[in-house]
Amino acid sequence: MPKQRRTFTAEFKKQMVQLYESGKSRANLVREYDLSASALDRWIAQSQNSGAFTEKANRTPEQNELLALRKEIQQLRMENDILKQAALIMGRK
Numbered sequence: 409m410p411k412q413r414r415t416f417t418a419e420f421k422k423q424m425v426q427l428y429e430s431g432k433s434r435a436n437l438v439r440e441y442d443l444s445a446s447a448l449d450r451w452i453a454q455s456q457n458s459g460a461f462t463e464k465a466n467r468t469p470e471q472n473e474l475l476a477l478r479k480e481i482q483q484l485r486m487e488n489d490i491l492k493q494a495a496l497i498m499g500r501k
Contacts, residue, residue, distance in 0.1 A: 416447075418461050424448060425455040 427437060428448070438445050451461060458465045467475075 421451045421461045422455070425452055428452055 424437060424441065424443070428434060434445065434448060437443065438448060454461050454466050460466065
């Protein structure tokens with residue numbers, strides 16, 4: 409039976425990173441706090457990159473641009489559909 413997904417507060421993540429940076433081994437932290445190694449590695453990397461644990465704070469400029477472009481494409485497609493429907497309605501009159 410798979411483990412249920414857990415959420416951790418930013419304070420807890422920060423404490424884990426501080427313990428790791430103070431010399432506690434990664435394996436001990438994973439075992440003692442029942443964490444996944446990949447989660448701890450991600451927290452350490454995020455802390456070193458931006459000091460924050462949110463995905464938004466850790467995005468690269470390219471990722472931010474890609475999200476903005478996807479949002480713009482969605483908006484343009486919606487406007488295009490509205491114009492097509494309006495043209496069909498006006499064509500019937």
